[in-house]
Amino acid sequence: xxxxxxFSSSGLSIDSDPFSSSSSPPIQHHLFFHPPPPPPPPxxxxxxxxxxxxxxxxxxxxxxxxxxxxxPLNLNYTSPDEHQPQDDDHGDIKFIHDDLRxxxxxxxxxxxxxxxxxxxxxxxxxxxxxxxxxxxxxxxxLAAPTDFDPQNATTKDPLHGSTQDFNNVYTGLxxxxxxxxxxxxxxxxxxxxxxxxxxxAKNEIVMxxxxxxxxxxxxxxxxxxxxxxxxxxxxxxxHLMKLGDSQKKDARDQQQLQMIxxxxxxEDQQQMLxxxxxLVVQKQLMDLGxxxxxxxxxxxxxxxxxxxxxxxxxxxPTNLEAASKLQVEEAREQIRMGMGREGEAAHGLPNKVPKFxxxxxxxxxxxxxxxxxxxxxxxxxxxxxxxxxxDGCQWRKYGxxxxxxxxxxxxxxxxxxxxxxxxxxxxxxxxxxRTILVTTYEGNHNHPLPPAAMAMASTTSSxxxxxxxxxxxxxxxxxxxxxxxxxLLPCSSNMATISASAPFPTVTLDLTLNPNATxxxxxxxxxxxxxxxxxxxxxxxxxxxxxxxxxxxxKFSGLHMSQNDMDSxxxxxxxxxxxxxxxxxxxxxxxxxxxxxxxxxxxxxxxIGNSHxxxxxxxxxxxxxxxxGANIVNSSSFPxx
DNA sequence: CGGTTTTGACCAGCGC
DNA sequence: GCGCTGGTCAAAACCG
Numbered sequence: 158x159x160x161x162x163x164f165s166s167s168g169l170s171i172d173s174d175p176f177s178s179s180s181s182p183p184i185q186h187h188l189f190f191h192p193p194p195p196p197p198p199p200x201x202x203x204x205x206x207x208x209x210x211x212x213x214x215x216x217x218x219x220x221x222x223x224x225x226x227x228x229p230l231n232l233n234y235t236s237p238d239e240h241q242p243q244d245d246d247h248g249d250i251k252f253i254h255d256d257l258r259x260x261x262x263x264x265x266x267x268x269x270x271x272x273x274x275x276x277x278x279x280x281x282x283x284x285x286x287x288x289x290x291x292x293x294x295x296x297x298x299l300a301a302p303t304d305f306d307p308q309n310a311t312t313k314d315p316l317h318g319s320t321q322d323f324n325n326v327y328t329g330l331x332x333x334x335x336x337x338x339x340x341x342x343x344x345x346x347x348x349x350x351x352x353x354x355x356x357x358a359k360n361e362i363v364m365x366x367x368x369x370x371x372x373x374x375x376x377x378x379x380x381x382x383x384x385x386x387x388x389x390x391x392x393x394x395x396h397l398m399k400l401g402d403s404q405k406k407d408a409r410d411q412q413q414l415q416m417i418x419x420x421x422x423x424e425d426q427q428q429m430l431x432x433x434x435x436l437v438v439q440k441q442l443m444d445l446g447x448x449x450x451x452x453x454x455x456x457x458x459x460x461x462x463x464x465x466x467x468x469x470x471x472x473x474p475t476n477l478e479a480a481s482k483l484q485v486e487e488a489r490e491q492i493r494m495g496m497g498r499e500g501e502a503a504h505g506l507p508n509k510v511p512k513f514x515x516x517x518x519x520x521x522x523x524x525x526x527x528x529x530x531x532x533x534x535x536x537x538x539x540x541x542x543x544x545x546x547x548d549g550c551q552w553r554k555y556g557x558x559x560x561x562x563x564x565x566x567x568x569x570x571x572x573x574x575x576x577x578x579x580x581x582x583x584x585x586x587x588x589x590x591r592t593i594l595v596t597t598y599e600g601n602h603n604h605p606l607p608p609a610a611m612a613m614a615s616t617t618s619s620x621x622x623x624x625x626x627x628x629x630x631x632x633x634x635x636x637x638x639x640x641x642x643x644x645l646l647p648c649s650s651n652m653a654t655i656s657a658s659a660p661f662p663t664v665t666l667d668l669t670l671n672p673n674a675t676x677x678x679x680x681x682x683x684x685x686x687x688x689x690x691x692x693x694x695x696x697x698x699x700x701x702x703x704x705x706x707x708x709x710x711x712k713f714s715g716l717h718m719s720q721n722d723m724d725s726x727x728x729x730x731x732x733x734x735x736x737x738x739x740x741x742x743x744x745x746x747x748x749x750x751x752x753x754x755x756x757x758x759x760x761x762x763x764x765i766g767n768s769h770x771x772x773x774x775x776x777x778x779x780x781x782x783x784x785x786g787a788n789i790v791n792s793s794s795f796p797x798x
Numbered sequence: 799c800g801g802t803t804t805t806g807a808c809c810a811g812c813g814c
Numbered sequence: 815g816c817g818c819t820g821g822t823c824a825a826a827a828c829c830g
Contacts, residue, residue, distance in 0.1 A: 554803060
């Protein structure tokens with residue numbers, strides 16, 4: 158077929174690396190929070206000698222379940238024998254010293270030595286031990302990183318120079334360093350003449366000052382690394398909390414089912430009593446916030462909404478009650494199937510729902526409701542010459558069809574990262590502009606994901622949930638679809654398109670548009686720009702930045718995070734509005750490099766998920782006061798009940 | 799040889 | 815009931 162070149166590859170094989178044209182890179186190579194295999198630390202020789210000490214030590218280090226071990230900074234090489242858990246007050250410096258101690262310790266074992274490196278360490282050992290002593294004497298910042306400086310290493314010529322020369326250079330420096338330590342006089346005693354001491358002291362001072370500067374830089378670098386790790390850890394915490402909320406939600410769902418049904422009835426009763434549409438909408442917004450079981454509430458609202466639009470807002474209470482019961486029953490089934498917040502998309506393959514859900518066949522209304530609840534989709538439009546956007550997942554093509562109205566074929570992919578994963582996606586080029594690639598995701602992964610894929614998984618589940626939540630905002634949730642658009646992208650409304658048309662409600666993230674960048678772009682933008690300017694170096698920071706921005710934004714928009722989320726955040730209020738910056742910057746960046754489409758889309762949708770999931774989402778009146786302008790393609794109707 | 803892609807056949811939903 | 819369309823299946827081909 159003519160489409161072979163266009164759709165012949167999964168995201169893994171060709172497009173997985175947005176920064177390289179090389180084929181078949183491992184997925185992890187472009188992941189945001191890629192946890193490296195036990196990495197060769199920056200100081201390779203040094204760490205080799207340590208890691209060969211005992212396998213038990215190595216295992217102990219790398220089996221640390223803490224997310225911090227996932228990051229490249231070598232923070233886990235601690236010596237079980239030497240390390241005293243007295244830290245927390247010296248931060249990065251402490252890590253350095255731990256490494257020092259470990260190394261000194263291990264190299265005392267002859268069988269652990271590597272010959273070519275042993276000369277180096279054997280010489281360095283003497284100095285390290287001095288350094289440790291100095292460290293305890295208060296001069297740690299000067300001494301610690303010295304052994305790691307590659308520049309020094311070259312001057313010392315550890316591999317080829319004579320041991321004596323090496324000692325001369327090395328020892329002299331550290332003796333002086335030690336000499337500055339008022340607490341360790343025993344180290345210095347070379348018997349020099351008093352006349353030469355002054356000149357030598359001046360030289361030493363100069364050297365020490367230079368050394369101080371260098372060490373400061375080194376410390377700053379290490380601090381940055383530590384900050385990087387901490388930020389990544391925070392981002393992961395956000396994600397973990399999100400996952401944790403889903404479990405809590407499952408426990409609460411049962412209790413909320415009845416409440417939801419009651420609320421639904423009250424809602425409809427209020428409409429029947431002639432409440433103004435604005436009041437109704439406002440109440441619906443509140444209901445959205447008070448409905449942790451959003452998915453369940455979605456269904457109710459959807460059906461109610463359809464009734465409203467079809468001019469059946471005056472539905473009899475009997476029908477409403479029956480519909481509510483059906484929704485509740487359906488929700489119960491979802492819960493029984495173990496679907497949490499992440500689960501609605503994993504409800505099953507959309508095409509399979511009618512096939513494999515005969516339980517609803519007992520009622521026509523039930524089948525209609527089921528059609529209503531067909532899985533929401535998340536569509537990403539992006540300019541890309543590549544056959545697929547990179548999303549971190551592994552896909553297998555299982556079909557290709559010519560779709561009506563589009564000369565470009567539509568390719569069907571399913572996730573192959575785990576057997577039975579329900580996630581599918583469709584890839585098709587836009588008929589009007591074939592440089593635009595439209596990728597539509599549906600479903601939710603049922604298996605662990607690499608971080609990048611996790612971001613996209615968050616896209617599908619969160620955006621779908623948010624779509625349903627928006628439409629559920631009540632009987633006429635679809636009458637006010639702007640709410641959802643504002644909620645999704647309050648500052649870049651033209652990037653979000655919400656299509657609730659049957660049969661599949663879809664959120665479209667149109668990343669081909671370039672929203673007007675009228676707002677100042679503070680730090681977040683700068684960071685993102687930096688990300689795109691140096692993607693190979695800084696890519697891991699991008700999701701972190703976006704996560705921070707999005708997370709921060711969620712705290713100040715009408716969407717409120719749960720208390721836990723709030724407590725865990727350290728973001729300052731001044732970061733309010735950074736979402737807009739992020740989105741604006743992201744758009745600009747996408748225009749420059751479409752390979753980041755998935756990244757941005759995932760980040761945006763991650764925001765959606767982070768804002769909503771707490772199940773404490775409270776849509777106050779702020780939302781209804783914000784501007785309109787969201788590009789709502791449709792809010793027509795779901796399949797009616 | 800195992801995984802992936804291709805591609806025609808098949809099925810279900812929907813409108814007429 | 816029939817045709818259209820979207821979506822999936824599965825055997826064959828392909829590929830590394």
